[in-house]
Amino acid sequence: MKTQFKRRVWTLFGQKFMVDNAWQADLALLDIGPDKKWWEAEPGLLISESKTVTRCYSIDNPQAFYFKRYIYPFKRTFGYWCRTSKAAVELFAYSEMNKLNIACPQVVAFGERRYFGLLFGCFIATKTIPNTQTLSEFALEKWYLMAASEKAYFYQQISEQVIDYLIKAHQGGFFHYDLKWRNILLQEIDKKTLKVIIIDPPRARTSQLLKKWHRVRDLSALARLSVELLTPYQKMRFLIQYLGKNQQKGEAKALYRAIEKHLSRRFPAPLNITLKK
Secondary structure: OOOEEEOOOOOOOOEEEOOOHHHHHHHHOOOOOOOOOOOHHHOEEEEEEEOOOOEEEEOOOOOOOOEEEEOOOOOHHHHHHOOOOOOHHHHHHHHHHOOOOOOOOOOOEHHHEOOOOHHHHHHHEEEEOOEEEEEHHOOOOOOOHHHHHHHHHHHHHHHHHHHHHHHHHHOOOOOOOOOOOOHEEEEEEEEEEEEEOOOOOOOOOOOOOOOOOOOHHHHHHEEEEHHHHHHHHHHHHHHHHHOOOOOOHHHHHHHHHHHHHHHOOOOOOOOOOOOOO
């Protein structure tokens, strides 16, 4: 599914179903198809869920993919009346990231089910990316315990890729809006090489207006774990590199303060890190 997609409501009555031709037969075997009750499907291992709405499954056979579905009870269908569903926002966001040459998952299927604009269900299926872990898992379970030289090596490698992502996205007017460390995947290419991949953007948007305000939202989400894991020097240096050579005098300091102000509204809870031998 390499087509560019807009941030939109796909149907007002009935369902919209799209699937990559190479995946159509395999998904149909798992009751995921236009003539199947995909909103009732439980196609693999349940890896995360909310109390009433979200279910995310990991499937390894016949092809490996993730299936995330949102099923809404009637009283919550009004919340997305004629509004873009979370799955549709993700579909749009991944197409935007592909356009900006930002590494992200490949979408293999999407569906939305509505009655008179009321959203009763939606889903998105993405191809599994092998040999990955989230940035938060890597930071807390591995990086935090490394020797200083090794920590510096991986910090430099990861931060350069994250900065490259931010520059491409923000200059292109794209904002993730939930850029926490758990929404950044690290793919192990080899023992010394990690590739950054951006995931889970159900609140993403594009805008050419108020870019400074939007980027503070992205950078603040990114900063939540860095409060305790990174030094003030590392955080300031990160912002200086993000702003680039054409930044105005004092711009990095002003951005640093804006991020701290945003974080102060709901300051990150202290980390409880247990050192593993």
